[in-house]
Amino acid sequence: MASTARTPETTIVESTTTQSRWLGSIGDGILAGVAMGVVMAFAMPEMLDEAIPALYGQEGALVGVTAHLAHAAVFGLLFAAIVRFGNLSRYTDDVTTSTALGLAYGLVLWILAASVVMPAWLDAMNVAGAPAIPTFDTMSLLGHAVFGVVLGALYPYLKRY
Template sequence: MASEVTTRTADRTKTRLEPWQAGTVGGIAGAIVFSAMMAMQTPGVLEGAIPALYGLEGGFAGMVLHVAHGAVLGVVFAALLVATDRRSSGIATGGALGLGYGIVVWAVLAVVVMPIWLSTVGFPMAPAVPNVAIESLVGHAAYGLVLGVAYALLE
């Protein structure tokens, strides 16, 4: 009995990344965009709250941690797409899926998890739960959109 094996190949004009790699790169790109928005709109979050999650201080630590979070969440996005067989769905669909994912990340992590975590580590300006902030919603939506488009282009 013969079986068919499909392999991925790379040529000079179209090099595709593995899903986890595309998710990592897309997550980093989205987090950089979101971090730039945060630096302009809510610098205290980037300089104080995000590094405080890990007992650190300062904008550089906040930027590095935020981009690292974006990379990890990008891999989770890729895993969800692979698990639901939505891997190569086109730029528009990738953008829409990323946008939805960014909003879900906001609703779970920024609105609920982050304020609880900040309270737990004793951050003096920990927001109340739920922490609903429009700037955060817009930033997470931008993160997701960039992630989804980058993923679709790279995977």
Template structure:
């Protein structure tokens, strides 16, 4: 006599993790963008849009927030690799992530990119700016705080 046993499997794509990263990244991008409006307006109005052969503050702000969303997914990947994080640990990771983004993207990648496209806002290489560092750390802090709250909500 034969018996059959049914097993149920659940496939998960863990979309909440990366979607939470997008939302947290957008929030961080908006907050950092607001700081840029007050302290680094030429970067937002000239440098960032000229990376894509565009001009103007609205284009710069929109691109900056889009970059924030993509980099938020990167944060979600790092946080996911580390496992479940408390809000405090996520905040610390976010601050470190923001500082790392500044070091790689703002200090080195952006000047090279702006030079390659012939931007009128071509900064020196390396582009060391404490105002930019603070902005990126704030971005990371917002992402680190927001991510645990929005992760898995989608």
């Protein structure tokens, strides 16, 4: 009978693999954020130039893009945590179902983060012309759908490493 006891070496390998997956989920979030950013740059450039920087009391596209990608990294990590701890890993074994899961996640982000939290945050920052709560913008829906699709499509590859 073979032993399956953990050794210090297997613990290090497992720890490194787990750490790589979490870091990879941040990278996947950033890549998905870049894809969403392209949609935003063409369909709603004011989000990157004005609205996102205003969340932090700032101005300008550089701040907007930087903050957007930071948000994307956090949301990529959150997706991985939901998949792992929400017992959803079985839905990420192939690209098709993982992409569908990512799309659903993007839609939830659109409803919660973009349509409720962001307008409330802008209002709390006393931004002139802050949108109503909730704000269900179709271009924002498109951007969040792209984010979710890319994030979901990348996730199965992350699981392999």
